[in-house]
Amino acid sequence: MSRDVHKTQETQDDARAEWKARIRPTLLAAVSLCLIVAALLLSLPDALHPASEGRLRSASLSSAAQNADTSGHAEGIADVSETRDGQAAGPAQGSEQKADKSQAEEADSRAAAASSQAPAASEETPPQASETSSSRPALVRIRIVVDASSGGGGLLADTSLTFEPGASAYDALVGTGLSVNAQDSVYGIYVSAIGGYAADPSQSSTSGWTYTINGADPGRSAARAELSDGDTVRWTYSY
Structure with a gap:
C-alpha cells in the first residue's frame, strides 16, 4: 500500500x-x-496620437506652473526673512543714525559760530588769490641805454627788459646781448669794453665806460647796484 x-x-x-x-x-x-x-505603440509618430501629445503638453504646463508656484513661495519666504532681519536691525540702525545726526548738528553749529566770528572776505580779492600773488615774486621792468656816441658808435642799445627782483645794473647790460668785457677788481666788477668799444688810457685818463641809474651815479660796482621796477640804466662811453 x-x-x-x-x-x-x-x-x-x-x-x-x-x-x-x-x-x-x-x-x-x-x-x-x-x-x-x-x-x-510608444514609438509610433506623434501625428497618430494627438491625444497623447495634448496630454504631454498639459502635463508639462502643469509642471511648469508648479515650479513657478514653488519658486514664488520660496521667494516669498526669503522676502519675509529679509523683512524680519530688517526689522531686527532697524532699532540698531536707528540709534546709529540718531547719533550721527546729533554729531552733524553739533558740527554745523560750531561751523556757524566760527563763521559768525570770522571777518567777511572781500569779493574782489579772494584769500587764495592774494596768497598766490604774494608767493610769486613781482618782476621788474628796466630800460637800458648803451651810448657810444663819443667814440663814433652812436646808440648801441636802447631797450626795455624784464628781470626778477634782485637784478643788478651789470645784469641789465648783459641782457642787451652786446659783447661785454669785464674784470674783477678791489672795488667789484669793472667793465672795460662794450660792443668792441674799450677804454684807451693813451687818449685820456677818464677813457672808458661809466653808468648811471635814473641819471645818478650809484657810487658802487654795477654788479652790486640792485635795480627796481621802472629804473633806467644808462651806460656811456668816454673816449
Whole structure:
C-alpha cells in the first residue's frame, strides 16, 4: 500500500514538472510579445496620437506652473526673512543714525559760530588769490641805454627788459646781448669794453665806460647796484 502511494506521489511530481516545462516558456513568450507591442505603440509618430501629445503638453504646463508656484513661495519666504532681519536691525540702525545726526548738528553749529566770528572776505580779492600773488615774486621792468656816441658808435642799445627782483645794473647790460668785457677788481666788477668799444688810457685818463641809474651815479660796482621796477640804466662811453 505504501509503495502505491509513493508511486502516485512521484507520478504527480513528474506531471507538475512536465507542466512547468511546457507552460513557462509559453508565458515568457507571451509577456515578451506584450512588451514588444507596447514599445512599438510608444514609438509610433506623434501625428497618430494627438491625444497623447495634448496630454504631454498639459502635463508639462502643469509642471511648469508648479515650479513657478514653488519658486514664488520660496521667494516669498526669503522676502519675509529679509523683512524680519530688517526689522531686527532697524532699532540698531536707528540709534546709529540718531547719533550721527546729533554729531552733524553739533558740527554745523560750531561751523556757524566760527563763521559768525570770522571777518567777511572781500569779493574782489579772494584769500587764495592774494596768497598766490604774494608767493610769486613781482618782476621788474628796466630800460637800458648803451651810448657810444663819443667814440663814433652812436646808440648801441636802447631797450626795455624784464628781470626778477634782485637784478643788478651789470645784469641789465648783459641782457642787451652786446659783447661785454669785464674784470674783477678791489672795488667789484669793472667793465672795460662794450660792443668792441674799450677804454684807451693813451687818449685820456677818464677813457672808458661809466653808468648811471635814473641819471645818478650809484657810487658802487654795477654788479652790486640792485635795480627796481621802472629804473633806467644808462651806460656811456668816454673816449
